[in-house]
Each structure stands twice: as structure tokens, then as C-alpha cells.
Amino acid sequence: MYRFSIILLVMALSACSTTPSHVGTVHKTKDGSEFSIKDTKGGFLVSGYFSDYQFVRNSKAGFTGCMNVLNSAARDYANTNNEELSYPKWDEIEIIDHGRDLITAVMHVNCQYQYKFVKSTNSLSSELQNLKALHESGAINDKEYNAAKSKLLGL
Numbered sequence: 089m090y091r092f093s094i095i096l097l098v099m100a101l102s103a104c105s106t107t108p109s110h111v112g113t114v115h116k117t118k119d120g121s122e123f124s125i126k127d128t129k130g131g132f133l134v135s136g137y138f139s140d141y142q143f144v145r146n147s148k149a150g151f152t153g154c155m156n157v158l159n160s161a162a163r164d165y166a167n168t169n170n171e172e173l174s175y176p177k178w179d180e181i182e183i184i185d186h187g188r189d190l191i192t193a194v195m196h197v198n199c200q201y202q203y204k205f206v207k208s209t210n211s212l213s214s215e216l217q218n219l220k221a222l223h224e225s226g227a228i229n230d231k232e233y234n235a236a237k238s239k240l241l242g243l
Contacts, residue, residue: 111135111200115161121153123161131173131204132165134158135184142195145188152178152226154199159227162203171205172218175225215240 110124111133117123122137136157140150155178166173184198219240223233 121157135200138197150195150197154197155181177225
């Protein structure tokens with residue numbers, strides 16, 4: 089009975105953690121998150137892995153963190169390829185897997201999103217709309233948003 093209890097405990101604790109599910113070459117960010125990118129027709133797929141210590145579980149914070157990993161990687165990839173994108177909000181990304189380790193209180197989130205390239209329209213209105221979408225999705229903070237908006241408006 090003792091062995092059975094130990095095996096059951098190990099299985100329960102190992103189910104709390106998730107492992108990354110990547111679609112290509114793995115790249116690590118400064119904060120230890122991971123992402124990978126795979127080209128698709130008309131865009132690309134980004135898969136991300138985000139971990140965060142959470143004394144009190146907060147799934148939305150984990151999902152938003154994973155979305156930030158995706159959007160940051162997508163922005164860099166699009167800039168490298170001179171393309172423009174539309175960015176998702178946190179609730180539009182696909183959460184592949186998530187869990188919180190009961191012992192370490194670390195939340196792990198695997199997510200992905202299929203980005204599509206958008207046709208470039210150089211009008212000020214569309215530039216401001218794209219900037220607003222970035223801000224609303226959490227890809228840029230208030231300070232970055234206001235600085236970019238001032239630059240666009242020539243203030």
C-alpha cells in the first residue's frame with residue numbers, strides 16, 4: 089500500500105507541470121520564457137512557453153504573460169521581414185496547456201497563435217489603430233503607447 093501511495097503522489101505532482109510544445113527552433117528570452125516560429129501561408133505560427141511564480145494562482149496573468157511572449161516574438165519577426173501584423177488580445181490566443189506546480193507555486197503556460205500578415209496602409213488613421221491594438225493587447229505599456237502616439241502625431 090505504501091508503494092502505491094508514493095506512485096500516486098508522484099503521478100499527481102508530475103501532472104501539475106507542463107512542458108513546452110514548440111513548432112520550430114526554440115529561442116529563449118531574457119526572462120527565461122521560450123518561443124518558436126513556423127512559417128505558414130500568409131503569415132506564421134508562434135508557439136510560446138511562459139512561467140511565473142504565483143503565490144496566489146492567477147490564470148489570466150499567466151495567459152497574458154504567454155501572450156506577451158508571442159506578441160514580442162511576432163513583432164520582432166515581422167520587423168525583420170518588413171511585414172505588418174494584427175495582434176491578438178489575451179483571450180484570442182490558443183492555450184495549449186497550463187498548470188501550477190503545487191510545491192513551487194510556479195504557473196506554466198503553453199500557448200500559440202497564427203499571425204497573419206496585413207496589407208500595409210500608410211495612413212495615419214491605420215497607424216494609430218494598429219498602435220491602439222498593440223496597447224490593448226498588452227504588447228506595449230502606457231509609456232510606450234504614449235511615446236509612439238506622440239511620434240506619429242508629430243507632437
